[in-house]
Amino acid sequence: MLKQRQESAFSYLYDHYSGSLYSVILGIIPDREIASDILQDVFIKIWRQIETYDTTKGRLFTWMLNVARNASIDALRSKNYQQGQQNRELTENVYDAAGSTQTNTDKIGLRKIVHKLKDDYRVLIELSYFEGFTQDEISKMLRIPLGTVKTRLRTALIQLKQVIKP
Amino acid sequence: MDIQAYIRSGIIESYVLGLANSEEIAEVETLRLQYPEVEDAIMEFSVLIEEQAFENAVAPPPFVKSKIMAAIHEEDRHTISPVFSLSPNEEGNSVVHITFFRKWRILAAASTILAISSTALNFYLYNKYSRKNSAYQSLLTERNTLASSNQVYQTHLREWEVASRMMADTEMAMIKMPGVPGKPQHLATVFWHSQSKDVYIMPNKLPLPAAGKQYQLWALVNGKPVDAGMLDPSCNSICKMKNVPYAQAFAITLENAGGSATPTMTQLFVMGKV
Numbered sequence: 376m377l378k379q380r381q382e383s384a385f386s387y388l389y390d391h392y393s394g395s396l397y398s399v400i401l402g403i404i405p406d407r408e409i410a411s412d413i414l415q416d417v418f419i420k421i422w423r424q425i426e427t428y429d430t431t432k433g434r435l436f437t438w439m440l441n442v443a444r445n446a447s448i449d450a451l452r453s454k455n456y457q458q459g460q461q462n463r464e465l466t467e468n469v470y471d472a473a474g475s476t477q478t479n480t481d482k483i484g485l486r487k488i489v490h491k492l493k494d495d496y497r498v499l500i501e502l503s504y505f506e507g508f509t510q511d512e513i514s515k516m517l518r519i520p521l522g523t524v525k526t527r528l529r530t531a532l533i534q535l536k537q538v539i540k541p
Numbered sequence: 542m543d544i545q546a547y548i549r550s551g552i553i554e555s556y557v558l559g560l561a562n563s564e565e566i567a568e569v570e571t572l573r574l575q576y577p578e579v580e581d582a583i584m585e586f587s588v589l590i591e592e593q594a595f596e597n598a599v600a601p602p603p604f605v606k607s608k609i610m611a612a613i614h615e616e617d618r619h620t621i622s623p624v625f626s627l628s629p630n631e632e633g634n635s636v637v638h639i640t641f642f643r644k645w646r647i648l649a650a651a652s653t654i655l656a657i658s659s660t661a662l663n664f665y666l667y668n669k670y671s672r673k674n675s676a677y678q679s680l681l682t683e684r685n686t687l688a689s690s691n692q693v694y695q696t697h698l699r700e701w702e703v704a705s706r707m708m709a710d711t712e713m714a715m716i717k718m719p720g721v722p723g724k725p726q727h728l729a730t731v732f733w734h735s736q737s738k739d740v741y742i743m744p745n746k747l748p749l750p751a752a753g754k755q756y757q758l759w760a761l762v763n764g765k766p767v768d769a770g771m772l773d774p775s776c777n778s779i780c781k782m783k784n785v786p787y788a789q790a791f792a793i794t795l796e797n798a799g800g801s802a803t804p805t806m807t808q809l810f811v812m813g814k815v
Contacts, residue, residue: 384648394598484597529551
């Protein structure tokens with residue numbers, strides 16, 4: 376009985392949050408098939424780990440968003456995914472993008488907004504939020520001092536907030 | 542500590558988006574307990590991100606849900622059975638038991654909060670939709686107004702083209718009819734084709750007739766007024782009247798709508814000799 380009610384509460388949770396979480400995943404993994412698989416993993420993780428969610432530490436969505444983002448970045452880093460991307464690039468050269476399940480990440484949710492920012496800022500949010508690089512890694516990649524990466528990223532986030540704010 | 546400067550530093554945004562390092566996380570989590578402003582800023586940005594994600598929601602393929610529900614149902618069967626086992630004193634069982642109820646409590650709370658917050662969000666989105674929709678409606682009205690006034694101008698332009706062609710026509714006699722004594726501000730012009738004998742009127746300056754009244758054009762033939770047609774109230778440039786084979790003068794009177802057999806001389810407005 377209780378088990379049934381728990382499942383129906385979870386079903387309700389899925390109905391309300393799956394669309395927004397799916398768009399978060401698509402912002403990182405544009406392939407809709409892979410993104411659907413990740414969404415599935417994300418909800419199973421949410422189900423298993425809901426007891427670790429601390430209501431005093433933030434909103435439920437914020438917690439789920441971070442679960443989704445972490446899962447997407449893990450997938451992005453996986454060997455499988457990277458090989459798949461290489462193959463896809465090869466096939467796309469031959470067959471063009473017609474019929475591909477690829478979504479253009481530039482057009483999805485938060486990423487679309489990030490694209491409105493100045494390049495210096497955009498790059499930092501892209502690398503840290505959407506690609507999951509640490510500030511240390513970014514500092515080495517872009518050959519910018521770590522302190523600059525930190526302050527610039529924070530300025531970028533403030534700009535981002537200004538752009539989202541209605 | 543300048544808490545406002547801290548809030549404006551971008552640390553809150555990094556924290557909410559999961560970009561802060563462990564030191565920063567510890568700092569924010571200490572400060573949010575001390576300063577309600579920090580807590581508010583965290584909530585504000587979280588809500589902003591949440592709304593943004595909701596507005597951009599993309600529906601996942603329907604099979605994903607059935608797969609998930611099947612998977613958790615399967616998982617439940619394995620985790621829950623020990624709770625109801627006959628040896629409730631085993632340590633492992635009580636842990637599962639607590640976990641199970643905690644999960645249930647959070648899910649129940651989540652759904653309640655969800656129902657409330659989704660109502661609020663729906664309300665917000667609906668408001669946003671209504672605002673956009675009414676902005677769209679007013680743009681549409683504006684566009685229609687512009688289109689129709691454009692059409693009015695086009696009609697005017699065509700009418701004036703016709704008028705200017707007539708004025709340029711050497712066969713066309715132009716008879717100016719100034720206002721009669723006492724009505725010097727009025728003016729109308731008759732165009733009369735010498736071959737076809739067609740008559741056109743241009744009501745240059747005539748006051749708007751009162752309701753139920755209409756201007757009538759008369760041709761004076763050997764001292765007798767002959768009806769030459771009623772002026773269409775919508776005539777703005779040049780309008781065709783009745784054919785008049787012979788006349789010495791033209792005049793306009795204001796008559797009851799539909800016209801009279803003889804002119805009401807007290808209502809004579811303009812007159813001009815050929």
